Amino acid sequence: MHPSRGVLLTRRILSRRFDRSSVASFASSGSSSDGNESKRINLFPALLSASVVAGAGFFVWKRGFGVRVAFADARPPPKDVDSFVPPKRADLPTFSKDEIKKHGRSAERIWVTFKNGVYDITEFLESHPGGDKILMAAGGSVEPFWALYAQHKTEEVMEILEELRIGNVDPKDMQAEAKSKDLSDPFHNDPIRHPALLVNSQKPFNAESPASLLLDSFRTPNDLFFVRNHLPVPEIKIAEHKLTVEGVGIPKPITLDVEQLKKKFKKASVTSVIQCAGNRRADMNEYKKVQGLMWTGTAISNAKWSGVPLRDILIDAGVDPNSKEIKHVHFEGADIDPTGKPYGASIPFAKAMSEEVLVAYEMNDEPIPRDHGFPLRLVCPGNVGARQVKWLACIRTSDVESPSHWQQKDYRAFSPAVGFGDHMDFQSVPSIQEYPVQSAFCTPVPNASGDVITADETIDVAGYAWSGGGRGIIRVEVSPDGGKTWFSAELEHDSEQDLEQMWAWTLWRASIKIPEELQELDLVCKATDRAYNTQPETASGIWNVRGLLHNAWHRVKVKVNEA
Numbered sequence: 001m002h003p004s005r006g007v008l009l010t011r012r013i014l015s016r017r018f019d020r021s022s023v024a025s026f027a028s029s030g031s032s033s034d035g036n037e038s039k040r041i042n043l044f045p046a047l048l049s050a051s052v053v054a055g056a057g058f059f060v061w062k063r064g065f066g067v068r069v070a071f072a073d074a075r076p077p078p079k080d081v082d083s084f085v086p087p088k089r090a091d092l093p094t095f096s097k098d099e100i101k102k103h104g105r106s107a108e109r110i111w112v113t114f115k116n117g118v119y120d121i122t123e124f125l126e127s128h129p130g131g132d133k134i135l136m137a138a139g140g141s142v143e144p145f146w147a148l149y150a151q152h153k154t155e156e157v158m159e160i161l162e163e164l165r166i167g168n169v170d171p172k173d174m175q176a177e178a179k180s181k182d183l184s185d186p187f188h189n190d191p192i193r194h195p196a197l198l199v200n201s202q203k204p205f206n207a208e209s210p211a212s213l214l215l216d217s218f219r220t221p222n223d224l225f226f227v228r229n230h231l232p233v234p235e236i237k238i239a240e241h242k243l244t245v246e247g248v249g250i251p252k253p254i255t256l257d258v259e260q261l262k263k264k265f266k267k268a269s270v271t272s273v274i275q276c277a278g279n280r281r282a283d284m285n286e287y288k289k290v291q292g293l294m295w296t297g298t299a300i301s302n303a304k305w306s307g308v309p310l311r312d313i314l315i316d317a318g319v320d321p322n323s324k325e326i327k328h329v330h331f332e333g334a335d336i337d338p339t340g341k342p343y344g345a346s347i348p349f350a351k352a353m354s355e356e357v358l359v360a361y362e363m364n365d366e367p368i369p370r371d372h373g374f375p376l377r378l379v380c381p382g383n384v385g386a387r388q389v390k391w392l393a394c395i396r397t398s399d400v401e402s403p404s405h406w407q408q409k410d411y412r413a414f415s416p417a418v419g420f421g422d423h424m425d426f427q428s429v430p431s432i433q434e435y436p437v438q439s440a441f442c443t444p445v446p447n448a449s450g451d452v453i454t455a456d457e458t459i460d461v462a463g464y465a466w467s468g469g470g471r472g473i474i475r476v477e478v479s480p481d482g483g484k485t486w487f488s489a490e491l492e493h494d495s496e497q498d499l500e501q502m503w504a505w506t507l508w509r510a511s512i513k514i515p516e517e518l519q520e521l522d523l524v525c526k527a528t529d530r531a532y533n534t535q536p537e538t539a540s541g542i543w544n545v546r547g548l549l550h551n552a553w554h555r556v557k558v559k560v561n562e563a
């Protein structure tokens with residue numbers, strides 16, 4: 001993922017790890033690539049000190065445990081460190097997982113674990129080349145994070161780690177993990193999730209992607225993709241799973257298993273966003289109270305989906321692409337509610353016949369994980385997440401919309417005139433399909449307390465933008481002062497998609513000089529799509545009781561210190 005050997009690595013790691021005086025000759029050679037370097041305070045020299053000779057290709061590495069000389073350009077190839085197990089240290093105490101948990105991000109001393117080792121990372125924090133992301137593992141294991149950031153799987157990192165060692169994980173706790181499931185709990189078979197997900201509800205599981213990790217990759221890693229479940233995750237054996245295709249215009253229902261689907265039809269791929277209709281509901285709630293899970297700004301992710309175009313399956317089942325009888329296509333999942341009904345939704349027939357709509361079996365080139373619909377999921381690019389039915393078991397053509405609760409009595413947005421306690425005539429408003437234009441900050445991380453910047457500096461801001469219906473993002477503008485002055489952000493589009501059919505998100509970034517007179521930045525971002533739709537300034541005109549489709553300007557406040 002990142003260069004992890006040779007001089008480059010030496011410079012990157014060591015220039016951050018050592019105090020500025022010790023890297024003076026290094027920095028003056030112009031090799032420090034990190035503009036923020038000068039602002040970092042380095043505590044790590046308490047543990048390590050060094051002298052670095054940049055051009056010579058070697059460094060002397062002095063540690064508390066002795067002196068090591070390494071030839072940066074002449075090192076042997078990296079060893080497989082996946083199998084590295086920290087040695088049991090009989091000289092160090094043993095800690096229970098409960099005790100380790102107490103050393104989370106707000107504790108005085110911050111601990112992490114790696115396999116059976118316990119490490120105190122308090123002094124290492126400031127020197128960590130990955131910044132405060134390390135705190136995500138505070139009080140727990142680094143392993144799920146290193147699965148994402150594989151550049152940690154090196155001997156150097158193992159060595160640093162062992163020097164921070166303070167103990168052993170209680171072996172009883174290590175064995176006890178993954179046991180003790182309550183079989184009467186309908187959620188007992190739910191999968192294990194990545195600890196970085198920001199959980200809004202455990203049962204059913206609903207969690208956002210962490211804003212601080214979301215921009216690290218254009219395609220969201222599967223483990224970090226936000227999760228929106230309405231029911232327990234069904235446990236499906238792939239060999240037994242069947243997809244039924246039936247309904248209006250289909251002479252005889254057909255049934256396909258996953259293997260048949262893969263063999264019979266040509267594979268297609270699309271990179272597409274999925275966004276929950278309730279994304280940014282918490283912002284709308286701040287404007288005026290709404291009902292629902294309080295998603296902040298990251299119930300949205302972007303992945304490459306591969307599978308079979310739905311139109312190919314429908315045509316194979318006998319559907320006339322020009323049919324005037326078929327108006328909607330229904331989808332049912334294998335997740336079942338307490339009344340025995342499956343999760344269901346529908347999309348208009350015209351959209352169902354568009355080539356980008358897939359019955360997907362892969363997510364980012366891997367089988368779709370259980371939380372995201374294993375083994376089959378409908379992917380309907382440009383539409384709201386609620387229609388992209390997971391654990392897909394049935395496709396049904398029809399002249400009416402799906403009778404499902406989630407189509408008929410949910411995911412419909414009322415006027416701001418309809419308040420709490422008013423009669424809700426669901427038939428008076430259409431079901432949500434295409435999403436309006438959206439953008440939000442991920443940097444600075446919204447709601448992170450203590451963000452402070454100094455006047456006269458520049459602040460780096462970044463985030464995502466996306467619009468439904470394939471309407472590409474033509475610009476994102478950022479304001480430091482609540483919308484009085486605006487700066488254009490630099491955009492990163494999916495290079496394989498054009499503005500007319502852009503299903504992937506657009507990532508954006510800008511560096512803004514802080515106006516001197518400001519005491520607090522009222523950062524605002526807004527995006528404009530290919531149809532020149534722009535986000536509304538406030539929630540006033542779009543407020544709705546259920547807090548759906550909130551896309552007003554996104555705001556983050558940052559305090560400014562005097563220069």
Ligand code: HEM
Nearest residue numbers: 002003004012121129130133134137142145149151160161
């Ligand atoms: C005690 C635990 C940890 C140690 C000793 C450690 C050490 C390091 C080192 C030496 C590097 C530089 C690697 C290179 O440039 O090739 C690095 C980079 C990085 N680390 Fe960690 N790390 C730890 C935990 C974590 C955790 C829990 C995260 C969570 C996400 C994390 C995120 C990152 C990231 C994103 C980078 C890349 C920074 C860049 O490319 O500029 N680290 N870490």
